[in-house]
Amino acid sequence: MDSNSLYIGVDIGGTNLRVALVDDNGKVIKKLKRPSAEDILSELESAIDEIVTEGVKGIGLGIAGVINRNTYKIERSPNLHQVEGKDFIGSISKKFSVPVRIDNDANVAALGERWVGAGRRFKNFVLLTLGTGIGGGVVYGGKLLKVAAELGHITVEAEGSNCLCGNKGCLESYTSGRAIVSQVVESLEKGVDSILKECCEGNIYKITPEDVYNYALEGDTLAREALKTAGRYLGIGIASLVNIFSPEAVIIGGGLIGAWNILVEEGIKEARKRAFPELIMDVEILPAELGDNAGVVGAAYMIKQELEGL
Amino acid sequence: MDSNSLYIGVDIGGTNLRVALVDDNGKVIKKLKRPSAEDILSELESAIDEIVTEGVKGIGLGIAGVINRNTYKIERSPNLHQVEGKDFIGSISKKFSVPVRIDNDANVAALGERWVGAGRRFKNFVLLTLGTGIGGGVVYGGKLLKVAAELGHITVEAEGSNCLCGNKGCLESYTSGRAIVSQVVESLEKGVDSILKECCEGNIYKITPEDVYNYALEGDTLAREALKTAGRYLGIGIASLVNIFSPEAVIIGGGLIGAWNILVEEGIKEARKRAFPELIMDVEILPAELGDNAGVVGAAYMIKQELEGL
Structure with a gap:
């Protein structure tokens, strides 16, 4: 089965920012990786700008830190202070006019492994x-x-x-x-x-x-x-x-x-x-099987699941 | 809203067997409590017999021990050896011809608190x-x-x-x-x-x-x-x-x-x-608010949720 749906997956861990274009089968089509800048939000926007294309249905963000389940802001991130308090969902959805979801980076990595990695065979x-x-x-x-x-x-x-x-x-x-x-x-x-x-x-x-x-x-x-x-x-x-x-x-x-x-x-x-x-x-x-791609693939899958009501 | 649906909730903890008739609002209408016998399955069947009535839609069982998520048998119960290896679902559903579900006693107690106890206000x-x-x-x-x-x-x-x-x-x-x-x-x-x-x-x-x-x-x-x-x-x-x-x-x-x-x-x-x-x-x-009733009420809620596809 072929499909034209594309997603952008973002993974901001301790030292690196990764942004990838991911297809409907979990394949990474294009990926950027750069050190996390101090002005992380501008850097993220420009990285997405470079990679965004027609057919992108949504953006998933995996970011290191404790995410508030009501406001979706990052409450604390000991290794990545510059993300604290930022409204990623608000800024990114406004700029790119597609649905955006956020979760913790390790959480979305689990989702990536579930989709196309070592977790494929397991529901739990x-x-x-x-x-x-x-x-x-x-x-x-x-x-x-x-x-x-x-x-x-x-x-x-x-x-x-x-x-x-x-x-x-x-x-x-x-x-x-x-x-x-x-x-x-x-x-x-x-x-x-x-x-x-x-x-x-x-x-x-x-x-x-x-x-x-x-x-x-x-x-x-x-x-x-x-x-x-x-x-x-x-x-x-x-x-x-x-x-x-x-x-x-x-x-x-x-x-x-x-x-x-x-x-x-x-x-x-x-x-x-x-x-x-x-x-x-x-x-x-x-x-785990996805190595450096687990986060971006999982973040893409998060938004895909959300949009498809899975 | 009034309803005629009734459920039977069973709680078999370390030393006691509890069987209750529970209405659609989580109210305990009738309850039996007795020490757990060695032949726990016969004892349970006779206790349910005493309490079962028209309108009972299903039976929920909360039993102390580790329950196999595939076979639904109790694999180990350090404080209640007589339940180990027993096929509660098979026996009880055959005898009473209603759907039966099983889970661990503390798990169903959590469900009871969720329904009508200290957990009412919380989804998590x-x-x-x-x-x-x-x-x-x-x-x-x-x-x-x-x-x-x-x-x-x-x-x-x-x-x-x-x-x-x-x-x-x-x-x-x-x-x-x-x-x-x-x-x-x-x-x-x-x-x-x-x-x-x-x-x-x-x-x-x-x-x-x-x-x-x-x-x-x-x-x-x-x-x-x-x-x-x-x-x-x-x-x-x-x-x-x-x-x-x-x-x-x-x-x-x-x-x-x-x-x-x-x-x-x-x-x-x-x-x-x-x-x-x-x-x-x-x-x-x-x-917790339900005390001794948490298990039976929660077991009843488990089968209610299941039947209503909640």
């Missing part, structure tokens, strides 16, 4: 994106659950490390790029022996999660332990989410899935030990 | 029932979210106390009647000074959560601390649930709400410190 799944922080989205009955789904901010240690969100012991303070690097740097500062101290020309403050993974592959104990600790907490989080949502699948995306064989494997083992056995038994735990 | 809320254990249910867009919602089994202490479910550090191992009593008994065994040791004619193994509350009201430090600790963990759990579900309300039911002014108040304080401020700001945290 949980998506966790492991990057600098943790994002989450929940698909229920084939549709996005319109809730905050701040899945990185469930407490896994009552009196644990301080989290950027203001709470203590959040999953994100243990399982995220930031957490892994902190753990490694703290250990190196304490003088723990590790070849990681030679990383980055000896400047341990430049270590990235990818460095940790590479050193782990070379057998460095500190690096391996850091990834396994993150993985163990990931498993604790997955177990809680399985006990809550009884999903068919847990899909894991974000940069950290590069460390799947150490970090995520540890998490899967831990989750299977902890969740209700009859709930986790048939749960598939698998990597 | 989380229910926690604090009893011997913890039950949970989530209402989303006015309807029950059909997920396990085992909200007592989210991990709040990664390496915490062993939970009956097999996991460690579950919310239920800190905030439940069983947990409060354990904490008090352990302290008394260690020789902590408290007037609670005079409770129950000196047999500390007979202490109930209600005793703990009564001694707390008399100013006993151990009793107060036990309730406050349970409350603090309750708050940690509520914060995680608010960050996940961004509900309008959190409704708290079950026997422990008798200790609202100590236990739940502490929980509310803790939750407001921990959850995303913009998410918890407008969340109402309030007691």
Whole structure:
């Protein structure tokens, strides 16, 4: 079946703005990616301008932050302050005269995976994106659950490390790029022996999660332990989410899935030990498929679903 | 508006079987309550027999345990082994020739509160029932979210106390009647000074959560601390649930709400410190209203919604 409907999907995450033209089958026809400017709204408008074409039925926006379910403004975005308080829907729908919808970036990424990614086969799944922080989205009955789904901010240690969100012991303070690097740097500062101290020309403050993974592959104990600790907490989080949502699948995306064989494997083992056995038994735990496109494709699907009354 | 539709709601919790005739407005017309027998299916059939009348359109069952979303059999019920593996829907629909639906008892209790209880005003809320254990249910867009919602089994202490479910550090191992009593008994065994040791004619193994509350009201430090600790963990759990579900309300039911002014108040304080401020700001945290009737009324509403295609 061929169709002429086109959609624009926007994904504004921590550091990048992505705008794509997406067809009715979830295919990305054209995509722009640029660093998020300070004047994010003007930048977004000009990016959409470059990509908009005849046949565009609507625009979907996925933006990092907590979105008010009544006003649709972004109430807080710790990694992207310039979006806070902005009326994206008002501005964009006025300028482009098509329907516009907004949701959190990780939420729409879940929707993208549902449409044409790792979630295709599942009507009920949980998506966790492991990057600098943790994002989450929940698909229920084939549709996005319109809730905050701040899945990185469930407490896994009552009196644990301080989290950027203001709470203590959040999953994100243990399982995220930031957490892994902190753990490694703290250990190196304490003088723990590790070849990681030679990383980055000896400047341990430049270590990235990818460095940790590479050193782990070379057998460095500190690096391996850091990834396994993150993985163990990931498993604790997955177990809680399985006990809550009884999903068919847990899909894991974000940069950290590069460390799947150490970090995520540890998490899967831990989750299977902890969740209700009859709930986790048939749960598939698998990597996201859309990578950098998950957000734009999902944002496009959000507006498509809305317009088609799906 | 008057209507002749009637429904039967069944609630089989840990120790009791409740069967009620419920009218179209959520009013309980007649109700039976008896201890759960070993042959639970025969007992249920005879109880329904006593209460069934002309005009009954369907039967809703709320049963403690993990329900398989495909077969609708109860896969596991730690406090009610006799329901495990039973085909309630098959047996009951055959005997009474009306549609029958089944869900977890805490899930249907949430639905009852939604219909005619503390959840009337809210389309999105989380229910926690604090009893011997913890039950949970989530209402989303006015309807029950059909997920396990085992909200007592989210991990709040990664390496915490062993939970009956097999996991460690579950919310239920800190905030439940069983947990409060354990904490008090352990302290008394260690020789902590408290007037609670005079409770129950000196047999500390007979202490109930209600005793703990009564001694707390008399100013006993151990009793107060036990309730406050349970409350603090309750708050940690509520914060995680608010960050996940961004509900309008959190409704708290079950026997422990008798200790609202100590236990739940502490929980509310803790939750407001921990959850995303913009998410918890407008969340109402309030007691359930239907008490012992929540399950039967909710089970009746479940079948009513189903038949009316709501």
